[in-house]
Amino acid sequence: MLLSSSPPASPTLTLPAPLTPDQLERAVSPLDIRISPEARARAAACQVFLTGRLASGAVVYGASTGFGPLVGYGGRTDAAEQCDNALAHLGCGQGADLPVPVVRATLLVRLASLTRGHSAVTPEVLDALAAALRTGFTPAVPRLGSVGASGDLIPLAHAVQALRGRGRAYFGTTPMPAAAALDRAGLRPLVLDGRDALALVNGTSLTSAAAALALARLRRAHTTALRLTALLADLLGSTPGFAASPLLDAFGHPDAVRAGAALRGLLAGIVPTGRRPLQEPYSIRCTPQLLGAVGSSLRHAEEVIGHDLRGVSDNPLCFPELDEIAHGGNFFGQPVAFAADLLTLAAVQTGNLAERQLDLLIDPHRNGGLPPMLAPEPGRQHAVQGVQLAATAILAQMRRTATPASIQSLPTNGHNQDVVPFGTQAALGALDQAESLRLLHGSLAVALRQAAHVGARRPTAPACVDLLDHLCATVPAVDPDRPLDADVRAAADLLDGLPQELPV
Structure with missing residues (x-):
């Protein structure tokens, strides 16, 4: 003992x-x-x-x-x-x-x-x-x-x-x-x-645990994606109509409606500049639909993983009250394997969004006239140019490793295990994706903070003002250039530590 x-x-x-x-x-x-x-x-x-x-x-x-x-x-x-x-x-x-x-x-x-x-x-x-x-x-x-x-x-x-x-x-x-x-x-x-x-x-306790940890991290990442999208829209002076309630009610997907409500809460008080295009790029305009779909996936995974955490994965099971010893396959982790692969898909698409939002922010042709790479002196300084390169590499790794594990069955164990779910690999893969997404969000946050330094307007929505102030207190402006690896991680830590409740 x-x-x-x-x-x-x-x-x-x-x-x-x-x-x-x-x-x-x-x-x-x-x-x-x-x-x-x-x-x-x-x-x-x-x-x-x-x-x-x-x-x-x-x-x-x-x-x-x-x-x-x-x-x-x-x-x-x-x-x-x-x-x-x-x-x-x-x-x-x-x-x-x-x-x-x-x-x-x-x-x-x-x-x-x-x-x-x-x-x-x-x-x-x-x-x-x-x-x-x-x-x-x-x-x-x-x-x-x-x-x-x-x-x-x-x-x-x-x-x-x-x-x-x-x-x-x-x-x-x-x-x-x-x-x-x-x-x-x-x-x-x-x-x-x-x-x-x-x-x-x-x-399948490792499978269940890793999937649950991935879910917890991706729930935070979902909230972070909503926050960063709102801050991006406010810094650029966008019109918040892309999150309008009638528009999303007509779309018919409850989680898109919820994402829109969260964005409206974050953007409450925004004053558009009137200088943005009639329709923003999809990386802003379609965020309620994209992040709504992510929310649906997280809710489904939460239900499946919750069932697993409440269950008994063992063989055989004893039921003294029935005078029965039951031999079966409760150790077969297929439900969580599917759920974990779904978490991976949700993480990668959220990563796609963050990387494209970062690209939008550093492009002087689309960012409202801010300098390229958000450099105070382009050419003499490069600001977040390296951050974007690293973000692109991180996203490529996420995409490359997003192949579903739950369908990769290989017979083993003398064909006793002739079909297997590979749930452990699916769950650990989802956990890896969650960490990569965290770094992408940290990269985007550093760029948003830098945008405020090189001429982006101060946000007008109180929730966005508060987020930017937190970022400015955590990440110094890039002027002159410096290594930003630690800043990306510090921004990611800050975002993880923010309350999960959003204004409504």
């Missing part, structure tokens, strides 16, 4: 309970996780039920059998050896370690699934995961290895082995041997018995 001497964090999260993407983001820091007495009792009853069925001669996958296509062969007769057998052959992940926040969120999702009382783990396993999450201990988990079917087997096996003091781990952000990290955290190595090992790895 894992025992923690670290003080618990607050607020307390008692499981089982529906998890949210925001809670998973908070898992990067120590969390005060508690297991309800009812969950502990259900786990114990489920374990007793499974033990009784095995004693009566029942064949139960992974408890009395080999794993995967070797299900037709008997497993180890000693329960502890069977646990070792489940984990040893899965210790073959490759690639860079997953970020600490992703791994900690994964542990929380796995614990939430196990507390629902169908996996027949020992109550000590529940206590151990909760204890680890109260500390700064994080297993080192390589990125490559999961096909998102039969669970995220290889990544979760690495996580479990670290909890046992084997392999590598982090304490805080410092990598070290897992045994040393456990010691730093005041934890004892996890001891497994019975079906513990298989239940810990036989679920």
Whole structure:
């Protein structure tokens, strides 16, 4: 059992309970996780039920059998050896370690699934995961290895082995041997018995966690895109008719109506210059329709991921009240795989918008006469020219890696897994896209701030004035030229930290 001497964090999260993407983001820091007495009792009853069925001669996958296509062969007769057998052959992940926040969120999702009382783990396993999450201990988990079917087997096996003091781990952000990290955290190595090992790895918890984290970041990015669009329109002196209520009501898409309402709130008080074209480029004029579609996609993904966070991804499942052990495929992450690929599409199109808005802003033929590249002395200075080059490269990378993972099925595991969803790759891909989009928004924000320095009018809508003032306080004007990589990241951090509620 894992025992923690670290003080618990607050607020307390008692499981089982529906998890949210925001809670998973908070898992990067120590969390005060508690297991309800009812969950502990259900786990114990489920374990007793499974033990009784095995004693009566029942064949139960992974408890009395080999794993995967070797299900037709008997497993180890000693329960502890069977646990070792489940984990040893899965210790073959490759690639860079997953970020600490992703791994900690994964542990929380796995614990939430196990507390629902169908996996027949020992109550000590529940206590151990909760204890680890109260500390700064994080297993080192390589990125490559999961096909998102039969669970995220290889990544979760690495996580479990670290909890046992084997392999590598982090304490805080410092990598070290897992045994040393456990010691730093005041934890004892996890001891497994019975079906513990298989239940810990036989679920799509990494897929669910990564998708939920991507969703949380893209929800912020959606709000940021609305804010930056409004500021761009105000700096240029645009007419806000593109967000008019009757226009968008006639379009008929509720999320476009919502996006329009958000833009109208942000642009409330705007005074158009009267010098802009009758119709703005699509990167302004069509933003309610584009960002409305993004909003629809985020809402759908939120529904699907929410179902996953409330479910049980394991096999087999025990139902003592029905006297039944059900073998099936709840570890098959197809729903979240589709949702994660949808998040990627939404992220890339939002990135397309940001990159085109940046291009509009630096073009003297379309930006209302501001200098090219927003340079105070074009030729002698280059201002955001490099920022646009980097933004173009970032967007190209986003497009290049946007191929859906959820349809890339390849048979594996001796054709036991003859169709697989690759949900893990879809979810991690969406998380990568969210980070890239954040940098594109930071790039656009730096350019908007620079536009104000080189002659763009001061915004007239109060919400836009407030946003520009925040940007000016965070990013100095580019005069003279300087490296802007840190400024882009600082602007992205600022935008992430703004309230998600928009004026209406």
